[in-house]
Amino acid sequence: MAKLEIYMLGNLKIIWNGKSIVEKLSNKATALLCYLAVNKGKKFSRDKLATYFWDASNMDSARYNLRYNLWSLRKIIKQDKVGQNMIISIKDTCMINPNANLYIDVLELNEVYEEIKDKKIYDYKNELEKIKNLYKGEFLEEFYIKKCIEFNDWIFYEREKYQRKYIDILHKLIYVYKKNHEYVKAIDLLEEMIKINPLKEELYVELIQIYIELGDRDAAIHQYDRCCTTLREELNIGPMESTKKIYEKIKESKTTINRFEVFEEKGINLKLNTNSHIIWNPKDNSQKIQKQIYKGKKIIENPCYPLGLDYYWISNLIEILMMRYEEEDLKKLRSYYWKDILRIQSKVLSIDDTLVVTDQLSIKTEKNRIFSGVEKLLNILIEIKPMVIFIKNIHYIDEYSFQFLKYYLFKNQYDTLHLVLYGDENHRRMKELKKIVNFL
Amino acid sequence: MGKIDLLVYNGNIITLDPQSPIARWLAIQDGKIVDIGYENEYKKYFPICIDTIDLKGRTMVPGFYDSHVHLVQTGLNILSLDLSHVKSIEEILKKIEEESKITPEGKFIRAIGLDELKIKEKRLPNRYELDQCAPNHPVWINRVEYHTSIVNSMALHMLKIPYNTDGIIRNENGTPSGVLTGRASAIVRKQILNKFSNRMRLKGVNKVLEIAIEKGITSLNAMEGGFTFHDKDAEFVYENMDNFPIDISLFYQTVNVNKVIEKKLSRIGGGIFIDGSFGSRTAALKEPYIDDSTTNGKLYFTQEDLNSFILKTYEKKLQISVHAIGERAIEQILTAHEYAQKIYPRKNHRNRIEHFELPTKEHINRAKNLGLIVSMQPSYEYFWGHKGQMYEKRLGEERRVKANPFKEILKQGLMIAAGSESDVTPLDPILGIYAAVNHPVKEHRIRPLDALKMFTIHGAYAVFEEDIKGSIEKGKYADLVILNEDPLKIDSTQIKNIKVLVTIKEGNILYETNLR
Numbered sequence: 001m002a003k004l005e006i007y008m009l010g011n012l013k014i015i016w017n018g019k020s021i022v023e024k025l026s027n028k029a030t031a032l033l034c035y036l037a038v039n040k041g042k043k044f045s046r047d048k049l050a051t052y053f054w055d056a057s058n059m060d061s062a063r064y065n066l067r068y069n070l071w072s073l074r075k076i077i078k079q080d081k082v083g084q085n086m087i088i089s090i091k092d093t094c095m096i097n098p099n100a101n102l103y104i105d106v107l108e109l110n111e112v113y114e115e116i117k118d119k120k121i122y123d124y125k126n127e128l129e130k131i132k133n134l135y136k137g138e139f140l141e142e143f144y145i146k147k148c149i150e151f152n153d154w155i156f157y158e159r160e161k162y163q164r165k166y167i168d169i170l171h172k173l174i175y176v177y178k179k180n181h182e183y184v185k186a187i188d189l190l191e192e193m194i195k196i197n198p199l200k201e202e203l204y205v206e207l208i209q210i211y212i213e214l215g216d217r218d219a220a221i222h223q224y225d226r227c228c229t230t231l232r233e234e235l236n237i238g239p240m241e242s243t244k245k246i247y248e249k250i251k252e253s254k255t256t257i258n259r260f261e262v263f264e265e266k267g268i269n270l271k272l273n274t275n276s277h278i279i280w281n282p283k284d285n286s287q288k289i290q291k292q293i294y295k296g297k298k299i300i301e302n303p304c305y306p307l308g309l310d311y312y313w314i315s316n317l318i319e320i321l322m323m324r325y326e327e328e329d330l331k332k333l334r335s336y337y338w339k340d341i342l343r344i345q346s347k348v349l350s351i352d353d354t355l356v357v358t359d360q361l362s363i364k365t366e367k368n369r370i371f372s373g374v375e376k377l378l379n380i381l382i383e384i385k386p387m388v389i390f391i392k393n394i395h396y397i398d399e400y401s402f403q404f405l406k407y408y409l410f411k412n413q414y415d416t417l418h419l420v421l422y423g424d425e426n427h428r429r430m431k432e433l434k435k436i437v438n439f440l
Numbered sequence: 441m442g443k444i445d446l447l448v449y450n451g452n453i454i455t456l457d458p459q460s461p462i463a464r465w466l467a468i469q470d471g472k473i474v475d476i477g478y479e480n481e482y483k484k485y486f487p488i489c490i491d492t493i494d495l496k497g498r499t500m501v502p503g504f505y506d507s508h509v510h511l512v513q514t515g516l517n518i519l520s521l522d523l524s525h526v527k528s529i530e531e532i533l534k535k536i537e538e539e540s541k542i543t544p545e546g547k548f549i550r551a552i553g554l555d556e557l558k559i560k561e562k563r564l565p566n567r568y569e570l571d572q573c574a575p576n577h578p579v580w581i582n583r584v585e586y587h588t589s590i591v592n593s594m595a596l597h598m599l600k601i602p603y604n605t606d607g608i609i610r611n612e613n614g615t616p617s618g619v620l621t622g623r624a625s626a627i628v629r630k631q632i633l634n635k636f637s638n639r640m641r642l643k644g645v646n647k648v649l650e651i652a653i654e655k656g657i658t659s660l661n662a663m664e665g666g667f668t669f670h671d672k673d674a675e676f677v678y679e680n681m682d683n684f685p686i687d688i689s690l691f692y693q694t695v696n697v698n699k700v701i702e703k704k705l706s707r708i709g710g711g712i713f714i715d716g717s718f719g720s721r722t723a724a725l726k727e728p729y730i731d732d733s734t735t736n737g738k739l740y741f742t743q744e745d746l747n748s749f750i751l752k753t754y755e756k757k758l759q760i761s762v763h764a765i766g767e768r769a770i771e772q773i774l775t776a777h778e779y780a781q782k783i784y785p786r787k788n789h790r791n792r793i794e795h796f797e798l799p800t801k802e803h804i805n806r807a808k809n810l811g812l813i814v815s816m817q818p819s820y821e822y823f824w825g826h827k828g829q830m831y832e833k834r835l836g837e838e839r840r841v842k843a844n845p846f847k848e849i850l851k852q853g854l855m856i857a858a859g860s861e862s863d864v865t866p867l868d869p870i871l872g873i874y875a876a877v878n879h880p881v882k883e884h885r886i887r888p889l890d891a892l893k894m895f896t897i898h899g900a901y902a903v904f905e906e907d908i909k910g911s912i913e914k915g916k917y918a919d920l921v922i923l924n925e926d927p928l929k930i931d932s933t934q935i936k937n938i939k940v941l942v943t944i945k946e947g948n949i950l951y952e953t954n955l956r
Contacts, residue, residue, distance in 0.1 A: 144597040146575045156615045160603040197602035199623045229696045234626045236667040236740045
């Protein structure tokens, strides 16, 4: 069935029967079609439309122009296959046929938006993401008609309306992502919002809080500095007192920073021998060949997935190691280390079912304990037999596991552990790891 | 010795070299002064010189420094439509309509200097009015203080405005009226200046440099980027620093210390605004303004924030300069330097305060003890300092007579480097020298020689260049200006009529008129 699709969010696209027809329409005909489409089902008097789009001081000419443009629209957008006219123009009125086969992005956005309005947003993540994806840009971006005051005002009005809805959706999505610990996604959205309004201090504050949550003190401080510089250079003001207080807290936290950060700072003095034992996107990326190269070594494959779950990768690694090593080897690790690893992998109980996690720790302390436990386990195992870990899609690694990798690389100097990393060369994480390795 | 590029003789050469303050001739080779003297020894160079200038007794001084210029904005403003003298909305619209006839369709028309209080209707034009006079052009008008923008529909359409921001003034139907203030104006301003090409910046800057050279300027300090300006301006100057016909020292107006360090710049600041200006009643005074008792101006930094920023610049050993006009702002910046110097004591930092218009004697003394330099604009006194002018209107008589106390500053041994703050006042060191010598308040007047030093050797000192420029000495660059009169001898009221006849930059004659 012939279908008319109109996409008004971002650069205008009008598709009839799968083919773009924007270039075939005059600006005024396009404007007329968009106006009627957004108001689908609403009848307009032809005189009103004529004065809306053309000079009202000459009504005859305005009416003629309207008639001509409606005709040219109908010429291109003919009846659909069941004989329905897209534009119904009877006597003195004109409207878009509400029963025609027609898709309009803004109407879909409105529909989904209304559907989830006032509902618990956690249950509607998919819908929120759908709206986010529908908004490809501002309403009728780049579309302007000279000397058409009312129509242009209508665009400004609609543009603001959809921009506000979009920002509302982004806020809600950020909330959901934070709640689900999908911090990277939340950061991406906040960056997008800063692009729209770089002077909104609250956005920087949210970023700072997320980085604190991730234990990335440097990134949090960087966001604070960025916020201060932007406000100073654009508005000549400083940040709010509440923002300064958050910064003060981050500064104070220097005395209690987690062990990873301590090692990162001391990293300068640690000379590691791991450089040649980390392979980036090997040219021959056939794992079979790579595995042959590492013949005689214990080969562990632990890919990453875009799940955003904290400790996901380490947890999987523990599970694999438990499957691949003998129980007596695994038991060489002291039980108090296993107790800490139990926090992220319940299968540890298969080694010692008497273990129980009793103490409530701060996020940082817990992280330090887990990192330390996994580090000791790896070091025991690589003493038994050199190990190679293949990590596919390293750019998808969850933040905590990524921090563990950095922590391990900084702290350990064994050449019995090789890493073969596959992933997006341009990704922040890949670059960061390379930086660390080159640094060492 | 090889060929002499230029021999200048029979002159009254004011060298500003304390050892030999007056010379009669000098010889230039490879851009530098290779010989200088008082007697007739120069004749030995005739057989080996390429070019000669017989000064016939005229005066030569070192090339001028202008220590505070907003170079790119002056250039862009030259290319903009000036609305500072319009009397009605009708006149504004007519001027824009005329401008639209000579501007390619779709290109921004930028107008500046509009003050609605000076026009008949006492209001700003709206979007619809601007649509009518320039339907095919985006129009952007800057109010006189640059913090309010007025745009037409086409401009509004081209910009990406976050509608949830403050400062969007609206029509009755809820749509933007075209007038944008505060945050909205800042966002729009940034977006529009971003659209301006570097080619346009170059066009404007070239015009400014032509004027500068005609006025005898061979070195200037460009205050670029940051609040009310645009970082693209600073980047443009940074990228082209070596391509300009005269020397430009860039002051990057940012609080981002790392940014200037990454660029390997040794200085930061310039127009970092601790307070505003007298004209807009935002300079931070101790007592309220005389014509508006509800305000005594604004401090844009807390003491804590300023201390922290200044401390960072000391830590990184950068030369820092900030804008401070009113007593409260001067107090604040002095306190910040005192704080920083306690932690990082440093000599010869040559940190500066720009403007320093209303200091107390105590402020001057503290600035001296801190080893600061003040960068001042004597022409302010020419335009605003007389009875009935802006200083009196805003500050009242009691404070008018305290403004820009050059003599007291020099008496206490604090160094002044002088500039124009172009385009707040014109690029014109001769006018600056005149204004300092003829200060409307007699006790603040200084000797012409001291005024000349402010625009030459002290300007050089203020950017660590006194060893190579700023005076006429053997081994220094041949940056020179020939004048039709001697500013040290002419009746002081006539100084402003002195004409620059020749400007020489590193031995090259960049400008010459009515000399040979």
